[in-house]
Amino acid sequence: MKPETRAAHSASALERATAFPYEQGELGAFSYQRAGYPGGIEAERVLGSLDGGHSLLFPSGSGATTAVVLALLQPGDTVALPRGAYYGTGVTLRMLERWGVRAVEFDQTGPAPGGVALVWLEAPANPFLTFPDLAAHAEAAHAAGVRLLVDATASTPVLLRPLEHGADLVLHSATKYLAGHSDALLGAVTCRDEADRDRLLAFRSASGIVAAPDPAWLLLRGLKTLHLRVRRQSETALELARRLQAHPAVSTVRYPGLGDPVAARYLESGFGGLLSFDVADGDAARTVETSLRLIVNQTSLGGVESSLESRHRWEGDRVPAGLLRLSVGVEDVDDLWADLLGALARA
Numbered sequence: 001m002k003p004e005t006r007a008a009h010s011a012s013a014l015e016r017a018t019a020f021p022y023e024q025g026e027l028g029a030f031s032y033q034r035a036g037y038p039g040g041i042e043a044e045r046v047l048g049s050l051d052g053g054h055s056l057l058f059p060s061g062s063g064a065t066t067a068v069v070l071a072l073l074q075p076g077d078t079v080a081l082p083r084g085a086y087y088g089t090g091v092t093l094r095m096l097e098r099w100g101v102r103a104v105e106f107d108q109t110g111p112a113p114g115g116v117a118l119v120w121l122e123a124p125a126n127p128f129l130t131f132p133d134l135a136a137h138a139e140a141a142h143a144a145g146v147r148l149l150v151d152a153t154a155s156t157p158v159l160l161r162p163l164e165h166g167a168d169l170v171l172h173s174a175t176k177y178l179a180g181h182s183d184a185l186l187g188a189v190t191c192r193d194e195a196d197r198d199r200l201l202a203f204r205s206a207s208g209i210v211a212a213p214d215p216a217w218l219l220l221r222g223l224k225t226l227h228l229r230v231r232r233q234s235e236t237a238l239e240l241a242r243r244l245q246a247h248p249a250v251s252t253v254r255y256p257g258l259g260d261p262v263a264a265r266y267l268e269s270g271f272g273g274l275l276s277f278d279v280a281d282g283d284a285a286r287t288v289e290t291s292l293r294l295i296v297n298q299t300s301l302g303g304v305e306s307s308l309e310s311r312h313r314w315e316g317d318r319v320p321a322g323l324l325r326l327s328v329g330v331e332d333v334d335d336l337w338a339d340l341l342g343a344l345a346r347a
Helices: 003-008 013-019 038-051 061-072 087-099 134-143 194-207 213-223 226-245 261-266 282-291 312-318 333-346
Strands: 054-058 078-082 102-106 118-122 147-151 169-172 187-191 252-254 274-278 307-310 323-327
Touching (some): 038 187, 038 213, 061 087, 061 169, 061 187, 078 087, 087 312, 118 134, 226 274, 282 333, 307 312
Parallel strands (some): 078 118
Antiparallel strands (some): 054 187, 169 187, 252 274, 307 323
């Protein structure tokens, strides 16, 4: 055979077994990538074992949100969404109102409203870091015959496994801590029941809301060091939160490790790497952002590098103008504190 023919047919036996849809006229195990592929299935297996359920990958956290709503809810259904929850979740749900699904906000530190089809919690919430009583919400939701979903992006399975506390669904923006290196765009949903997982899988396969193989591989890489990273980030975040509390330029610090009794009941080995704090006003927040030398000014979070940003820029009056969200990385705590001290002094 000529070189171009050999090159075109150079697939290994493994590639032929997994990437070629037909073998001798019969469908192979992986007939179409929308239905699944080896790397994605392996990443789902590992994440499912950590969460204690059946996991599926999606191209982003917002893609996972969309899939849950369209696959598991009906037109006319209402979602109870925490007030001050991740801004992107509210944006996605408002976009889906045209399909007849609406959202109502509530304080997740108290009971959810009645008459809803899905109770949506964040543990903890981003950027206000409130923490819900998962068992109480699960009991109330199941008594009403509705599902309970917990967005555990900020806690990860290292600190919290919501299915063990009664949740039906766990959602992750795997872009953040799970992948962990600020180089993957990915979402995931872990289901208690296989029936929910099958409905989501059928929707994913038909709709094409599918994670690509490269981010799935990056997730597998990230999960290998997840426990090491999250525990280090939690330790550093707690120390920084305590130091920020004592700083005269900081009026408010929000972090579950600063005496939240509900969070202390559920978070097993740390309180996570995410916190927020308030400076005087929007001008001071902008000065802090632009004065940092080590901490990255960016809107994503959960990476090995620390990052900080003003949430007022995105969310408007939903948050105070001086609120800054800090995602703590794996750097030395004193190096991070020196950077924060310099920026706060300039503000």
